[in-house]
Amino acid sequence: xxxxxxxxxxxxxxxxxxxxxxxxxxxxxxxxxxxxxxxxxxxxxxxxxxxxxxxxxxxxxxxxxxxxxxxxxxxxxxxxxxxxxxxxxxxxxxxxxxxxxxxxxxxxxxxxxxxxxxxxxxxxxxxxxxxxxxxxxxxxxxxxxxxxxxxxxxxxxxxxxxxxxxxxxxxxxxxxxxxxxxxxxxxxxxxxxxxxxxxxxxxxxxxxxxxxxxxxxxxxxxxxxxxxxxxxxxxxxxxxxxxxxxxxxxxxxxxxxxxxxxxxxxxxxxxxxxxxxxxxxxxxxxxxxxxxxxxxxxxxxxxxxxxxxxxxxxxxxxxxxxxxxxxxxxxxxxxxxxxxxxxxxx
Amino acid sequence: xxxxxxxxxxxxxxxxxxxxxxxxxxxxxxxxxxxxxxxxxxxxxxxxxxxxxxxxxxxxxxxxxxxxxxxxxxxxxxxxxxxxxxxxxxxxxxxxxxxxxxxxxxxxxxxxxxxxxxxxxxxxxxxxxxxxxxxxxxxxxxxxxxxxxxxxxxxxxxxxxxxxxxxxxxxxxxxxxxxxxxxxxxxxxxxxxxxxxxxxxxxxxxxxxxxxxxxxxxxxxxxxxxxxxxxxxxxxxxxxxxxxxxxxxxxxxxxxxxxxxxxxxxxxxxxxxxxxxxxxxxxxxxxxxxxxxxxxxxxxxxxxxxxxxxxxxxxxxxxxxxxxxxxxxxxxxxxxxxxxxxxxxxxxxxxxxxxxxxxxxxxxxxxxxxxxxxxxxxxxxxxxxxxxxxxxxxxxxxxxxxxxxxxxxxxxxxxxxxxxxxxxxxxxxxxxxxxxxxxxxxxxxxxxxxxx
Numbered sequence: 001x002x003x004x005x006x007x008x009x010x011x012x013x014x015x016x017x018x019x020x021x022x023x024x025x026x027x028x029x030x031x032x033x034x035x036x037x038x039x040x041x042x043x044x045x046x047x048x049x050x051x052x053x054x055x056x057x058x059x060x061x062x063x064x065x066x067x068x069x070x071x072x073x074x075x076x077x078x079x080x081x082x083x084x085x086x087x088x089x090x091x092x093x094x095x096x097x098x099x100x101x102x103x104x105x106x107x108x109x110x111x112x113x114x115x116x117x118x119x120x121x122x123x124x125x126x127x128x129x130x131x132x133x134x135x136x137x138x139x140x141x142x143x144x145x146x147x148x149x150x151x152x153x154x155x156x157x158x159x160x161x162x163x164x165x166x167x168x169x170x171x172x173x174x175x176x177x178x179x180x181x182x183x184x185x186x187x188x189x190x191x192x193x194x195x196x197x198x199x200x201x202x203x204x205x206x207x208x209x210x211x212x213x214x215x216x217x218x219x220x221x222x223x224x225x226x227x228x229x230x231x232x233x234x235x236x237x238x239x240x241x242x243x244x245x246x247x248x249x250x251x252x253x254x255x256x257x258x259x260x261x262x263x264x265x266x267x268x269x270x271x272x273x274x275x276x277x278x279x280x281x282x283x284x285x286x287x288x289x290x291x292x293x294x295x296x297x298x299x300x301x302x303x304x305x306x307x308x309x310x311x312x313x314x315x316x317x318x319x320x321x322x323x324x325x326x327x328x329x330x331x332x333x334x335x336x337x338x339x340x341x342x343x344x345x346x
Numbered sequence: 347x348x349x350x351x352x353x354x355x356x357x358x359x360x361x362x363x364x365x366x367x368x369x370x371x372x373x374x375x376x377x378x379x380x381x382x383x384x385x386x387x388x389x390x391x392x393x394x395x396x397x398x399x400x401x402x403x404x405x406x407x408x409x410x411x412x413x414x415x416x417x418x419x420x421x422x423x424x425x426x427x428x429x430x431x432x433x434x435x436x437x438x439x440x441x442x443x444x445x446x447x448x449x450x451x452x453x454x455x456x457x458x459x460x461x462x463x464x465x466x467x468x469x470x471x472x473x474x475x476x477x478x479x480x481x482x483x484x485x486x487x488x489x490x491x492x493x494x495x496x497x498x499x500x501x502x503x504x505x506x507x508x509x510x511x512x513x514x515x516x517x518x519x520x521x522x523x524x525x526x527x528x529x530x531x532x533x534x535x536x537x538x539x540x541x542x543x544x545x546x547x548x549x550x551x552x553x554x555x556x557x558x559x560x561x562x563x564x565x566x567x568x569x570x571x572x573x574x575x576x577x578x579x580x581x582x583x584x585x586x587x588x589x590x591x592x593x594x595x596x597x598x599x600x601x602x603x604x605x606x607x608x609x610x611x612x613x614x615x616x617x618x619x620x621x622x623x624x625x626x627x628x629x630x631x632x633x634x635x636x637x638x639x640x641x642x643x644x645x646x647x648x649x650x651x652x653x654x655x656x657x658x659x660x661x662x663x664x665x666x667x668x669x670x671x672x673x674x675x676x677x678x679x680x681x682x683x684x685x686x687x688x689x690x691x692x693x694x695x696x697x698x699x700x701x702x703x704x705x706x707x708x709x710x711x712x713x714x715x716x717x718x719x720x721x722x723x724x725x726x727x728x729x730x731x732x733x734x735x736x737x738x739x740x741x742x743x744x745x746x747x748x749x750x751x752x753x754x755x756x757x758x759x760x761x762x763x764x765x766x767x768x769x770x771x772x773x774x775x776x777x778x779x780x781x782x783x784x785x786x787x788x789x790x791x792x793x794x795x796x797x798x
Binding site: 048049050051052053055056059060062063064065066067068070071073074075076077078079081082084085088089091092093095096099100103104146147148305306308309312313316317320321323324327328330331334335 | 409410413414416417418420421423424426427428429431432434435437438439440441442443445446447448449450451453454455457458459460461462465466469470481507509513515516517519748749750751755758759762766770773777780
């Protein structure tokens, strides 16, 4: 049962990264791909009326973490206290920027909120990247099962680590490039005119950056988390992740060069699913890996709540997930796949 | 004794502040949602465009309120982990259940539909508009149910067992979800949210009527606002408030004594209208009381013995008796005034005289902030009344904090929230004020293209 919850949690983070991560990327590139006010409103509309549904995957994943692995939630969120609030405040600012930016038809008003959107999206991509780097690298969990991380210590990725070190900064930069590429690929599919042209060009450039950074970050991961790639080799689910990554990258490159924007967009989501899903499989069953001593790590078994509650939730969760996708599908089909210059806001 | 380097103080203040601030917004959306559904229903049945205009106007305010509710709600869930790690470790196996259900069942529904409700009127027929408004309403009320089940567990824990390491696990899902405390709390709270929504709608109706603008929508706002306002104000007191008080009398006896500032025990216990608790001297200063009423309300007989604080060990007394006493009295006092005001307004409305009764219109206009105060006071009473327990009778608040987080870190984020929420609040008031000033019939900048 705990394995099922580990998989559900990983799947929810994958959906969050593929949907809302796309919006972070699009938001971060906002001021680059759009030059005029009308173009910037187009980008916001391409982020779409369902952005809050995308964000709910994070909130619901937080709820599921609380339900299934309360010890992990408690240890991680209190240990990363200041970083968590930085992230939450960015989410607040970005939500406000998306909701009220189009509310007043005034150039200064819209310029201000466009800048807030771009800055908070950029920071969120970096913060979620650093967070992911921290999960892969591990955390300084002591024998009491508790920790408190400073923002940085000596920038080395072993022992008494901080939030930022050479490895987590690398992962943050890599994540920014992946989410930027993902967002640009989406904008290339969902917009028209000059925004579409610029997005396509930036998408091509950013995917090249991803192709360069991917082997470097993989090599770093092998150093920081010994056993990571051995696990990938020995677990067939991780092969699926690797296959999704390779096929996704191929689809992106073919799609972008041949003008098949939908293919590129689907490939881009497959890349993210492959990266995150593969990593989650490689790290199973550890949820919080201790850099101090392996015995202090919190696993899917040692961090789980009672089996009765986990079983009960396994009954309602698929129903709720099915309903959720149905609502979003019913709404999404009312909107055009490509936003035009005119039309209602979003 | 105030100890500024005690992290517990800042953890408690931060959660109290962020939760209280957040709840200013959902109480309005939950109160407005059924009215919007009602107007969409009337528009569907009668084809009267005035109902569409009424709904469109309030949907714009609903959208702004909903957005602020969402962004201020996200930090709450995560603060269980950041500030209350020990509590989360202990109780996550139980309350994590309903917090996850809220996300999965309520937030997905609301978030999928809200964009289309606010901006998609042109994309939908009347029937679909009605369905979308109903979906958003159901989502917002479902969210309340899951949160109140979570809170009810902290007030009156049921359906759990204690593991070897002291953590709590769910043992009876049905009992947990059907906690009798939760149903009463939900009914009381939702009725109070309807009061907030109804007063806001009536106030805008009164404003337009006093200024003699937007005649059609003003009529709808006044009739819907006073009708729902009277019904909801009565429901808050009876039966829901009465049942809630009886539950407190039965399961949190010491809390009832503190809410009434009652130190001595005995039958013919009185209700206090006004008076200042003096905890050091164990008495109430300058009291104005109604003898016997408390015994009757709590136990159904004037001879019911309502035990005073002196009958309980001091380490089980609520930790802030003075504030608890005032919170309860502000809530109950305002609730009584709401019934009186709305009864008067509804009678005048029924006789067709409300639009010409300027004094009463002024009263309705000025009354709109008070339901927010009453709702806040009610939650203060519930949460202060639960102290010193985090889970009543089981787990103390002082045990629940994140011991790795220093007072300095907790105060830093509290100051950050104060600044951020001040900006958010000013922005919200300005944007809503702008909508109210423009009135129905005006389409905000972004929706111009839709309205055409």
